[in-house]
Amino acid sequence: MEPHTTPGTAPKVRARAVTRTFGHGTRQVHALGPLDLDVQHGEFCCIVGPSGCGKSTFLRIVAGLVRPSGGEVELRAGRRHPAAMIPQDYGIYDWKTVLANVRFGLDVQRVPRRAADARARDWLHRLGLADFADAYPATLSGGMRQRVAIARALAVEPEVLLLDEPFAALDAQLRTILQDELLAVCQATRTTALFVTHSLEEAIVLGDRVVVMSARPGRVIAERRPPFDRPRTGAMRRAPRFAALRSELWELLRDEVQRAGAGAAAPADPVSDPVSDPVGKPS
Numbered sequence: 001m002e003p004h005t006t007p008g009t010a011p012k013v014r015a016r017a018v019t020r021t022f023g024h025g026t027r028q029v030h031a032l033g034p035l036d037l038d039v040q041h042g043e044f045c046c047i048v049g050p051s052g053c054g055k056s057t058f059l060r061i062v063a064g065l066v067r068p069s070g071g072e073v074e075l076r077a078g079r080r081h082p083a084a085m086i087p088q089d090y091g092i093y094d095w096k097t098v099l100a101n102v103r104f105g106l107d108v109q110r111v112p113r114r115a116a117d118a119r120a121r122d123w124l125h126r127l128g129l130a131d132f133a134d135a136y137p138a139t140l141s142g143g144m145r146q147r148v149a150i151a152r153a154l155a156v157e158p159e160v161l162l163l164d165e166p167f168a169a170l171d172a173q174l175r176t177i178l179q180d181e182l183l184a185v186c187q188a189t190r191t192t193a194l195f196v197t198h199s200l201e202e203a204i205v206l207g208d209r210v211v212v213m214s215a216r217p218g219r220v221i222a223e224r225r226p227p228f229d230r231p232r233t234g235a236m237r238r239a240p241r242f243a244a245l246r247s248e249l250w251e252l253l254r255d256e257v258q259r260a261g262a263g264a265a266a267p268a269d270p271v272s273d274p275v276s277d278p279v280g281k282p283s
């Protein structure tokens with residue numbers, strides 16, 4: 001299959017024939033690929049696929065946390081920090097204050113303390129956390145902890161923000177609010193985003209492009225561009241085109257989810273949670 005790319009522009013992320021295998025011998029798992037994908041500068045690219053198809057593995061390869069077994073990933077670096085990742089469990093440190101958590105990446109970069117504090121406070125302000133700088137994460141709600149994780153990732157001004165189901169543990173209303181905040185921040189800062197989600201709705205709401213992966217070993221099998229102008233509002237969810245695209249994506253995924261088999265993680269109930277429509281169950 002041709003790599004998914006926009007002709008004539010140099011992509012921010014360029015993945016070619018990326019594979020990853022874990023383990024050896026009879027215990028070997030072909031987790032990923034070969035996967036080809038280009039992500040353009042400033043693009044918000046959502047990835048959906050069956051559980052266990054290698055989505056997290058791919059993000060971790062782009063982040064430089066895992067080496068590919070084959071192929072290559074290029075991240076076109078400018079002057080900014082290459083990549084920052086927000087993992088599923090937020091990845092914030094309970095023993096550090098909110099301010100110290102947000103400053104963490106800047107400390108690693110050896111940004112002078114005063115400048116790092118100022119930048120961290122600016123991000124706390126942007127994400128509505130200014131009054132919680134000295135609090136510890138354990139005293140915060142799930143939504144606030146997630147904001148801390150977003151602030152920390154964005155404070156290093158990454159070229160690419162990598163998000164691995166960051167809102168999966170949040171309730172539907174809070175998820176909608178954080179989706180809006182994330183989109184606004186990424187657009188304001190022209191940050192390229194790669195966003196893995198189980199929810200087709202979330203992918204359509206957020207994505208400039210929705211990339212569909214096959215069952216393991218995950219490859220790109222299709223992509224769609226949600227036909228909605230920005231800023232996207234809640235009303236979009238009720239548009240017939242929204243339902244049509246969601247159905248189309250589900251059709252693309254259905255066989256892959258079945259191939260992924262009964263071993264896939266049990267999804268949340270899409271009926272009781274209207275914003276969530278996990279990949280793993282027709283809705």
Ligand code: ADP
Nearest residue numbers: 022023029031050051052053054055056057058
């Ligand atoms: P997804 O994010 O799509 O659910 P993952 O990337 O987490 O999928 O995992 C893909 C496959 O690779 C799964 O079968 C998983 O068990 C396996 N895998 C992921 N990381 C490791 C690891 N560190 N060691 C062994 N197997 C792994």
